[in-house]
Amino acid sequence: MNKINHQQTANNVETQSVERMKAKDPPTPSKKPKSPKPQNAVTIAVSSRALFNMEFEQQIFEQKGMEEYLKYQLDHETEPFAPGPAFPFIKALESVNEQLRNLYPDSEELFDVVLMTNNHAHAGIRLINSINHHNLFVERFCMTGGNSPIGYLKAYHTNLYLSADSSKVREAIEEGIAAATMFSAEKVTQVSETQLRVAFDGDAVLFSDESERIYKTQGLEKFFEHEKTYENKPLDHGPLKGFLEALGKLQRKFYAKGHRIDCPIRTYLVTARSAASSGSRALKTLRAWGLETDEALFLAGAPKGPMLAKIKPHIFFDDQMFHIEGAAELGTVAAHVPYGIAQKMPPKKTKDI
């Protein structure tokens, strides 16, 4: 029932409509667990286009406008959407929640998923039908009818915001909320349904872009020199540091009950820094923050795609589209963090941080 459908390309509209299944009756609801209070939970806000595949509908909106778009949604209300790029990630969160509830039945320290969409409430019933169809635990939603989601993101103490709309993601980051842009992919690898795996780039994602600036403006040699000189000075924090911290807190709950090796949450640092030199500062910074990742992969500038294909994370965060594309080419769901100097300068094709 929870089979993850592979994404179709945008051109393949005919096949897409054939794939749309009519909604089955929702399964008999057992008593659902209560949603945790926002301040206790790790809140993930996800947009409708990140959670579901709405490419066809998006095309209608772009080509024919709002009224046609809403009419289409209404006419197809009983047809659930197929999964979108964030779907496997959200499913894995639910699996972690189940395991957390088994170990700590009274705790509210869980993942909480909020559907945060710009859609008008007219499309609301179709979205709710889709959530029911896929048996997702999404009880909270905000359909803002075109208004900015920022105020609501804050009201929910959002720890991570995923959206297909890069301008909203940018806005969120500027307001200090961890956020990343998601893209639909043509090829998506099957990922674990029981262990959540999250991979992070280092500079301008977990860390600030201070060192990346040096590399981009003064070159590789200067970068190495700088990192060596300041090896013991922790880097400043980047937009996703808080999210790694939140994951770490949940991981420690599993460790406390003896689940260290088989922890249902696993984190990875995937950086272009090299183990021999500049990588040291990255590790020391994490240590200074009291944080860690389960694995740290120093690629010394090699492409990240193949390594990620081995790791099979549910999501990979990077600030550079070059790496995002490289990851997606080999089937990894990669989300773009529009932060730092990389957004202002053209991408370098050769050795990168």
Next chain:
Amino acid sequence: MDPQSDCTLVTAVSCHDIFDLQTGQSDSSPLAKGTAFAFIKAVQSVNERLVKLSEKQTLLFEVILLGKDCEEQAKSKIFDSAKYYDLEIGKFCFCSKEKFERTLQENHVKLFLSSDRDDVHSALKAGVPAALLCQQADQQVQNQLKVLFSGDLIGLTEDSTEYLKDLGFNDVQIHNFKAAKGRIQEFAMLIGEMRRRFGCEDSPLHTILMTVWGSRDICATALKTLRAWGLDVDEAFCLAGAPCTPILTVLQPHILWDDGLHNLKET
């Protein structure tokens, strides 16, 4: 009933909400603005837009000012201030406290708004549709009239009262909520009709559904019910028990129709 007046959305507002009658002021200056000020101005811009669409428009808001136990001096101050601020008030009704509910009934009020929860409650008890008038964070006139409906009330069905019992509401209260759902209907239908006069974007009237405790299925029921009544809301929120104050602070609705179901204080 006169078919003409049947279409008019007669809304009664207490003069204590329109103007600040407490703080003393000199004889010459107008009364200070109250909670309802932004609401009235927003209603006026909706009317303006409706009339622009069709001059023979009958579906309009009509605002009635209600004054409970007002002194003669205050009455003339109220008239003058309303004129000063260019408020389109259809009728000024001054009555005693005892005749308050009767005055509402006699004027075929489709909605009584007050920032005083007790007043709202008495009106509801007398069978008059009533809702809470919300304090706006900044008294700056908004160019949109925002009306918020409770999904917990509208999504209520025979089978779905369990969760209200779990929250601690008793059978009498639940019965009252069901009755409340009936009262909202007429108002919601009129708002729906008005809303349809405008397009999806750039509407002076903005409708919101908020389900505070109900599940997403309760919210879906509420959306379908409203649609059956002719109202397709613009925004929808399902909180699943999260505190509503932070969300309301962002939304800033003028009218909040929850029939006393929700306590707006942080739980």
